[in-house]
Amino acid sequence: MKEIVGLMPGPIRTLLSSLPPAVRDHLEEIRLRQQQPLEIRYGQQASYITPAGQLTANSRHGFLVTEELVVKLMNQLTQHSLYALEEELRRGYITVTGGHRVGIAGKVVLDHGEVKAIKEITSFNIRIAREKKGISQKLLPFLFEGGQIQNTLILSPPQCGKTTLLRDLARAFSYGSEWASSRKVGIVDERSELAGCLQGIPQRDVGPRTDVLDACPKAIGMMMMIRSMSPDVLVVDEIGRAEDAEAIWEAVHAGVAVVCSAHGHDVAEAAQRPTIGKLITHRAFSRYIVLDRSNGAGTVKGIYNRDLEKISKEKLVCSS
Structure with missing residues (x-):
């Protein structure tokens, strides 16, 4: 502040x-x-x-x-x-x-x-950008399968904490956790919100093994990262354009995990959008996290698998 x-x-x-x-x-x-x-x-x-x-x-x-x-x-x-x-x-x-x-x-x-x-x-x-370190810890058990990060789409209306959560997930993947060892993370930060770069230097702690492309269009940045930085996981905020979907498919088929976010109240609503709907229909993601503000920003309304089956048994709050 x-x-x-x-x-x-x-x-x-x-x-x-x-x-x-x-x-x-x-x-x-x-x-x-x-x-x-x-x-x-x-x-x-x-x-x-x-x-x-x-x-x-x-x-x-x-x-x-x-x-x-x-x-x-x-x-x-x-x-x-x-x-x-x-x-x-x-x-x-x-x-x-x-x-x-x-x-x-x-x-x-x-x-x-x-x-x-x-x-x-x-x-x-x-x-106001706030770092809330550790808020992703409750979600990590749901995002790994066989030791691998699952392709994940975070959905919420505006101001429900998806960018803050996405930032902490990038940090957790980079540092490593009890669920998996440290990974190489590539952040494509088109709006300079995830890492908050100033003159190319992240103002937020996004981890020691994280590379950031700041102010770069998501689709272009994802391809640049895959070709030049060999990330294990790509983290991007607010996908929605057709070229974003194409880049996500390229990443998935290149063996790179993708964790991203988009606007939407739930998976059904997001599926009505042409670009995101195609990714959902063709099962590009194996995990979906839906947030709202029912118990404050960062309330996890549900976690779903690729078949859209709910896999979380309790309502989690990832805000502190």
Whole structure:
């Protein structure tokens, strides 16, 4: 959190620093929108912060984010050089020290149908990256068979902990555990969320035998990893495009395990999506983990095998 607080313009820094520890320690998002109240999300709640530092559900009482504060924040994020972060801005986010990601919105500039830049930025979504080491331990017994990592798809709606879980699984595979020895791990981190790289260096502990391709399209990155880094397991977040599926098939047929995630409430819903549905139908995965927030982020709703039979007997919570 201190990295994020340090980036904020003075008035917002003061408000965030004054939050009660029970709120500050569980912050998930800080949202700034020009001429709108400062909003935060923590636990399963969303609130506005008043000018006096109190929490309120009434937007009219919230601290107003002015154009001046937006400009100051943007200068802090880019260190007064928009050009230096041109590529990240084009993708709609900036990764900062600590692996935190700042999503942005504003006026999109197109060039032959492709996003060339985002200017007149007026909205920021600061997503707090948290390492929760060891949360995957409860799942590891289900993900190995005959000592081999099973091809696994993690499914959940947004903000249910799939990226945090995926990061810890990569770490567990890399370090090794009582279930299997250490493996070579390749992370293709298209959105710089899993390893949180800054200038190529992971800001998160993803293990000693882990190689990261940062800001690389998943399909391209998976093939690059297979050809050049000989991973035992590939870890990728939020698959969904046709080329992602093709790369997964290439990896599986090359003897490389794949552990990945996608949006979806359950396997049946995911199966309705053309790309993911084909992977499910053709049994590319032998394990499915479905998450929700019923007992907080990281609640494991179910673990299923390749035949979509539930193999977990209890509801697990992988959040601490």
